[in-house]
Amino acid sequence: MRTSIATVCLSGTLEEKLQAAATAGFDGVEIFEQDLIVSPNSPEATAALAAELGLSLDLYQPFRDFEGVEEEQFAANLARAEAKFQLMKRMGMTTILLCSNVATATIDDDEVVVDQLRRLGDLAERYGIDVAYEALAWGRFVSEYDRAWDLVKAVDHPRIGTCLDSFHMLSRGTDLSRIAEIPGEKIFFLQLADAPALSMDVLSWSRHHRVFPGEGSWDLTDFLARVAGTGYSGPVSLEVFNDSFRQADTQRTAVDGLRSLRWLEANVSAAREGNASSAHTGRDRVRLDLQPLPQVAQPRGIDYVELNTDNLGALTRQIHQLGFRFVGFHRTKPHVQLWRRGQARIVVTEPTGPENALIETSDKSTVAFAVSTPDADSTASKTYLRGIGFAVADADAAMERALLLSTTEVPREQAHDEKVLRGVFAPDGSEVFFGDGNGEDPQWTDEFGTVPDDRQSAIDHINLAQPAHHYDEAVLFYTSMLALTALPSQDVPSPSGLVRSQVMSSADGAVRMPLNVSPDHSPNALSRDAGSPAATYPEHVAIACDDIFTAATTAVARGLKFLAVPQNYYEDLAARFDLAPELLDRLREHNILYDRDDEGEFLHFYTSTIGSVFFEMVERRTGYRGFGAPNAPVRLAAQHRRNTES
Structure with missing residues (x-):
């Protein structure tokens, strides 16, 4: 053609x-x-x-x-x-x-x-x-x-x-x-x-x-x-x-x-x-030379999220507080470590690899924390979401398709006996890797060691911030590369203006990625081309669990600072939903937000932000498929308050 x-x-x-x-x-x-x-x-x-x-x-x-x-x-x-x-x-x-x-x-x-x-x-x-x-x-x-x-x-x-x-x-x-x-x-x-x-x-x-x-x-x-x-x-x-x-x-x-x-x-x-x-x-007169691309199915899930940080102590402490277990350092890359909570995996990478202190956690796993640990909300931190690994049916076909669609391959050093992983740069400069997913632990995890974990937990969704000038490009990227579907967009109010949000999703919901753009972005605010410095607008990783209150209790016991939810929210929640007083008190006590639709319920809480990354813990009950959109203004306002106060 x-x-x-x-x-x-x-x-x-x-x-x-x-x-x-x-x-x-x-x-x-x-x-x-x-x-x-x-x-x-x-x-x-x-x-x-x-x-x-x-x-x-x-x-x-x-x-x-x-x-x-x-x-x-x-x-x-x-x-x-x-x-x-x-x-x-x-x-x-x-x-x-x-x-x-x-x-x-x-x-x-x-x-x-x-x-x-x-x-x-x-x-x-x-x-x-x-x-x-x-x-x-x-x-x-x-x-x-x-x-x-x-x-x-x-x-x-x-x-x-x-x-x-x-x-x-x-x-x-x-x-x-x-x-x-x-x-x-x-x-x-x-x-x-x-x-x-x-x-x-x-x-x-x-x-x-x-x-x-x-x-x-x-x-x-x-x-x-x-x-x-x-x-x-x-x-x-x-x-x-x-x-x-x-x-x-x-x-x-x-x-x-x-x-x-x-x-x-x-x-x-x-x-x-x-x-x-x-x-x-009614007839076949096609004369265009239509060239196919290698066919790809929608991803089976998210293998891992990679976070790059110069604030190792604050980041790994928060990951530990959310119930993740330290698996180990990469056997040939000592500045790379793996954390796991069920099927949710977070790869943490340091740009320079400073000296680490080893401590023993309550679950008897040994964890590396940096000796110097600035506050979690420190603006000096350059913690950001570096990449996402997708579990796909055919990694080679996915990579071939991506290159035919004019993407740039991510250069990656690896030893001869390591799993070959290939990926490309997304429009925002982050990395997208393709791994053969078959429902089992991916082969590359062996390079970190083995920590069995059969908890019902996984990466529920990843919320990515996009520069306004390349928002539409990102939609096409994930549609064309991974066969994801762009759901109708919506605008969410925040203290700095409306935030446009559009969810990229697989049909079965195994992959969910809201793409957000905020009106206060400058054209180049989020540029991370080929691994350049972090995004300036927060992005987050949401972790699914089967009991939000147990997760919250564990997090509190380990010293997690929740993103504070105002009392006015819970008064409004009581007016909107007929919730038992005991449930409302538990939600308030743990700074947990709540939403409900005809399909089910959604309970979630947020952490503070480190660099440009924060976490969300979620529990979906029955068939709820949304993201708690009515609660997004509460989260945005709380983050704005925290940022202006720090």
């Missing part, structure tokens, strides 16, 4: 955009007119640069406000079109995008429009130019793709075809069944964009909130399968207007865009294998 991207998707100069598109691996680009106008380079120089980079110039766009006008205006429009055709000839370009008239159309008459498009086709023939007519969702008289196609069909000119744009079609909820009527050779261009589900005017939605395929709420697999079924064989291009994209790193956005197309391509390829595409068309 030939891939293309509109230069309007990217930040930077036209030259920087072309370089980024080529480096990412795109086959071609759409030249957005304004990018060319503001460039100091001549059209010929731009074309030469694209050729040097191996990029085809697939579309010149946009040409606006042409048809449905009085004859005097039409003559001026035709002269304007000829000037653009001459420019395109200088650049070796052969296709132009004609948007349906928005501003100057005064005649809503198909015969007039057909005649004017036909005369434009005659002019285009002289220059060897194809005109792709597109219905803008806010066009004055032509706003639906099927009407644009009816007009193109009536024009019956070899130089006049149509452009299909997923945004303009899906934003209006248009019936897509008529796509099957369009011969592939009359679709002169295809533009793709996804979008979040928003209630707003379609023009603002289009200009500011488009995202790459897989980062929004639309079924673009179905859309592309329908278009492929027509026999279309041209470029599959991205046209995304997004304020964040146009402020973000150019190269990174280009890679994200190509990843979205490769993921979508593989989805359509898989659908065709299941004979899904032919159901849309």
